[in-house]
Amino acid sequence: MAAITVENEARPGSRAVAKYVRSSAYKAREVLDLVRGKPYNEARDILTFSERSVSDTIAKCLDSAAANAEHNNELNGDELFVAACYADEGPTLKRWRPRARGRATRIRKRTCHITMILARYTEEEIEARDNRMALKSSGRRASASEARRRRVEASRQRDAEASQEDTETTQGSEEITEKSEETSDAEVTQGSEEETTHAEQPESNDLEPEPNDPKERES
Template sequence: MTAVTVGNETRQGSRAVARHIRSSAFKAREVLDLVRGKSYAEAREILTLSERRISDTIAKCLDSAVANAEHNDDLDGEELFIAACYADEGPTLKRHRPRARGRATTIRKRTCHITVVLARYTDDELAAIDVRMAAKGTRRRSSAVEARRRRVAASKQRDSNQTEDHDHDHEPNNQTDTETDTDTDTDNLPDTETDTDNLPDTETDTDNLPDTEPDTTTDTDNLPDTEPDTTTDVNADNDEKEA
C-alpha cells in the first residue's frame, strides 16, 4: 500500500509505473493534465475518447494502478481518484540520417516513464459526491473494473461453450450400439421358387389359327380398261386437208 499525500493529509493509495514508453514526456504530460484529480470512471472515459496515441498507454497504466489497489490493498475502485500523475524523461535513442556533403543529422527518439498515483476519497467526500449525483438525477457510476470483470466472465463463458461444442463434434459415434442388425437369415426364408413342371401348357397351336393376313393382291384381269385411246384417225386428217 502506498501512502499518498493530498494537501496536508496522507491517504491510502496505490500506483503504477509504465517505463520506457516510446513517446516524449511532453506529449504524455498534455494528456495527463486532462485526467489529474478526476475519479477513475471519469478519467477512463476521457482517455477512451481522446484522439492522442499516448492515451491508450496511459489508460493501461491507470487500469494497472486500479488493479493493484483492489488486489493488493483491498480498496474499491469506485472510491479512487487520480491524486498524482506525471511523466519523467527516459533515455533518448540516437539515430542518424544522411544529409548532403557526406554529413549526418542526429535523430533523437525520446522515451518517458509514466506514473499514475491513486488515492481514496474520504467518507465525507463520497457522501458529497452521492448528494451531488442525486441532485442531478443520477447516481455514482459503477466501477469500470466491474464492467471489465463482467466482460471477461462473459468472454470466458463463450470460450467454454465453444470448447464444449468443439469437443462434442469430435466425440466418437457409438454406431455399434445403435446399429440394427439388418442381415437376414436366408436359410429360414420360405422357398418362393415355382414348379414349372406343373404349370399349364400355354403354348398355342399356330396351325389351327385362321388366316387373318389380308389379301392385298388384286385381280388385274377383272379391272375395267381405263387406258385412254390415244390413236388418232389418220384418214380423217387427210380428208380434211384435201377439202
C-alpha cells in the first residue's frame, strides 16, 4: 500500500504525496487530468465512480490533503479546490519472463509518486459560486412551479373538453331517441289507421255463386 506523506514546498496550498504507487505515471496522469481544477467534493465524486484502479490511491491522497487543510490551516472542505496535481516517475522494478529458445524478456513494473495540492477559493469566487447556486436553486423552484401550473392548466382543459364531449354525446343520443320515438309513434298511428280502413271496407266474395240451372253448370 502506498505511503501518504506531507511535504512543504514553495507552491502554496495544503498538499499530500503518495509515494511508490504501483502504477505507471501515464495511467495516473489520465485520472489526474479529470480532477485538476475541480472543487474538492466534485473531484471526490469523480474518483469514486472512476473505473481505473489507481483512482482509489488518488482518492486517499486527495482526502489526506483535505484533512491537512482542515487540521493544519483550519480551512473548510467546501471551500477547497484542486489547485495542482501531478504524477512523477518512480523507480522501476525489473523482472524477467522466460521465452522461446532459452531467452528471457524483461518485465518493467513501474511506480510513480502522486502529489495533490488543495487551495482555498478567494472571497470573490466563493461569493460568485454561492450566487450561482442560489440562482440555480431559485430557477429550479421557479421552473418546478411553472411546470406544475402548466400541468394543472392542461388537466383542467382536458377535463373541460371531456365534459363538453360527454354533453354533446348525451344531447345527440337524446335527439336520436326522440326521433326514433316519433318515428315509431307515426308508424304505429299509420298502422292503426290502415287497420281501421280495412275494417270499414266490406268484404268481397271472390267465389261466384253456383248456378241453379244444370245447363249453366255444363257450360
